[in-house]
Amino acid sequence: EAQVTQNPRYLITVTGKKLTVTCSQNMNHEYMSWYRQDPGLGLRQIYYSMNVEVTDKGDVPEGYKVSRKEKRNFPLILESPSPNQTSLYFCASSLSQAGDTQYFGPGTRLTVL
Amino acid sequence: AQKITQTQPGMFVQEKEAVTLDCTYDTSDPSYGLFWYKQPSSGEMIFLIYQGSYDQQNATEGRYSLNFQKARKSANLVISASQLGDSAMYFCAMLRLVGGDKIIFGKGTRLHILP
Numbered sequence: 638e639a640q641v642t643q644n645p646r647y648l649i650t651v652t653g654k655k656l657t658v659t660c661s662q663n664m665n666h667e668y669m670s671w672y673r674q675d676p677g678l679g680l681r682q683i684y685y686s687m688n689v690e691v692t693d694k695g696d697v698p699e700g701y702k703v704s705r706k707e708k709r710n711f712p713l714i715l716e717s718p719s720p721n722q723t724s725l726y727f728c729a730s731s732l733s734q735a736g737d738t739q740y741f742g743p744g745t746r747l748t749v750l
Numbered sequence: 751a752q753k754i755t756q757t758q759p760g761m762f763v764q765e766k767e768a769v770t771l772d773c774t775y776d777t778s779d780p781s782y783g784l785f786w787y788k789q790p791s792s793g794e795m796i797f798l799i800y801q802g803s804y805d806q807q808n809a810t811e812g813r814y815s816l817n818f819q820k821a822r823k824s825a826n827l828v829i830s831a832s833q834l835g836d837s838a839m840y841f842c843a844m845l846r847l848v849g850g851d852k853i854i855f856g857k858g859t860r861l862h863i864l865p
Contacts (some may be wrong), residue, residue: 668851679754679841680795680855687851695852727795739785739853741795 639664641742643728649748650718658713658745660728668731669711670695670739671703673724680727686711718749752777754844756856764864769829771859773842776823783845784825786816789858790838798840801825837863 641662650656662669670685672695682695686705700722702714711730715722726745731737753776763769775784786798801809801816809816817826829836842856 670853672855677857679857680843682853682855685851685853693852696854725793729795738797738800739795740797744793 639740641728641730641740643726643742643745645745646743647746649750651750652719653717656715656718656747658715658726658728658747660711660713660742661709662711662730662740663709664730664732664740665708666730666740667708667733668737668739669705670729671701671711671713672727672729673697673722674727674744675724683713683726718747720749723747723749752779752844752846752854754842754854754856756840756842756859758859759857760860760862762862762864763832765834766831769832769836769861770817771827771829771840771842771861773825773827773856774823775825775842775844777844777846779846784816784818785843785845785853786814786825786827787841787843787855788836788838789841795841799827832863834863834865837861 644659667688671683672680674680681697683701684703686692728742729739731739755774782803784801788796799809799811799814799816801818808818813830815828839858839860841858846852
């Protein structure tokens with residue numbers, strides 16, 4: 638089954654404790670992206686990647702890192718999480734450029750205390 | 751600055767009626783794309799429809815159509831014959847091609863279909 642998976646789905650952590658949210662797709666997609674969703678703000682793009690080893694900042698990259706060492710994986714890293722990073726995070730992928738249909742993962746709900 | 755505006759925070763519509771969800775955008779880029787996504791209460795994001803800025807015809811996908819008015823910079827989503835399952839949050843988004851394939855989203859419209 639074609640899908641985007643994220644892990645963990647739920648995470649409660651404390652300020653400053655490094656964490657990684659994994660994202661994996663099995664559709665051989667080139668384009669992958671991370672978003673955060675906050676009430677009243679819609680979705681905001683954090684980082685995106687147009688291919689292996691090619692990543693770029695979205696609109697809200699501060700406090701986040703990403704890597705794209707393999708085509709299928711696009712982990713999101715929070716080196717020192719803070720409470721303002723409490724949010725719902727979505728990973729998405731599409732075949733090539735972002736104009737193609739984006740497939741979203743199920744979301745990761747992160748709480749930083 | 752690039753911007754997407756959805757002016758309707760919430761809407762209530764009777765089942766079987768047509769629905770128009772508003773979306774206006776602001777960009778100086780001549781080449782861009784516009785999307786609509788649906789987010790049911792279960793939380794997943796579902797792609798509905800895409801319109802490229804150079805597409806001559808309005809995009810349609812089943813009961814969904816995108817009313818693209820380039821001069822007015824609007825990209826309204828029209829849902830024909832609404833169903834109870836259409837109750838959800840709807841997001842308009844724009845693909846910016848300048849400086850890479852960034853995507854920006856509007857704040858969303860919550861649609862309630864009444865039986």
